Amino acid sequence: MAYETVLVETRGAVTLITINRPKALNALSSVVLTELIEVFAAYDADSSQRCAVLTGSGDKAFAAGADIKEMVEKSPADFYAGDFFADWTSKITRVTRKPWIAAVNGFALGGGCELAMMADFILASDRAKFGQPEIKLGVAPGMGGSQRLTRAVGKAKAMEMCLTGRMMDAEEAERGGLVSRIVPHDQLLEDALKTAETIAAMPPLAAMMNKEMVNVAFETTLDTGILMERRMFQVLCGTEDKTEGMTAFVEKRPGNWTGR
């Protein structure tokens, strides 16, 4: 299916999703966000696909935020009546039970930073820049930035970023725990796709449950999280892929996964 603002390619079991508005630094118009939700839902429903990578087209930006030109004329009544942002704040995370990576190739600002933070993890180009500059526009993060950035980097850094609107470079983002790794700019996509292939080659149910387990850590107490982890481990022990994985280890050969 063709989209207006998003490119979708499959490479084996990996889906590559590219926000394609380079002249507007991939600003997140409502069309982009609506299409992204559809694309991620389709990825999640396609049993041939095991991992996805989201990036921005062009050399400068992952996404420079929500589309300011679209928002400039909107009144509170417009925002409220359409419950603007409501779907976008968490819907992508809700429709994707399978793993996906944000490959941040430049500016990830405002809604762009918030979108990257919805990923299971972020790989950053050495030219990536992260920020929540909404305060400079007289507003505040609206797609989860105040919550996800604070969980990722802690109160001090998140508060400073939100109150000053300053950008964080890739090194600071890695030090702060916002990104898992920095990759030289020219190798970012290749590295992200290779990382996605590694994940795609894992037993799929175990991949989904590993994702679920880590995410539970943000939503519950330690005791409940550990209990859920143990239950998920026990469920995985009943799968064909567990028998195959452990047998393959003993027989010194790669596992052959069925996803059951």
Ligand code: CO8
């Ligand atoms: N929205 C619309 N257009 C944009 C945006 C944006 N967020 N960012 C850049 N553009 C456009 C510019 O207007 C320009 O278009 P044109 O050529 O037609 O004038 C083009 O992209 C190139 O941009 P610049 O000329 O400004 O490029 P520079 O390299 O000089 O500067 C910057 C790059 C620093 C990234 C600069 O463009 C900038 O500051 N952009 C705005 C960043 C920002 O404030 N983002 C936050 C937006 S608010 C937000 O995200 C709220 C989230 C909460 C709700 C989200 C719901 C979707």
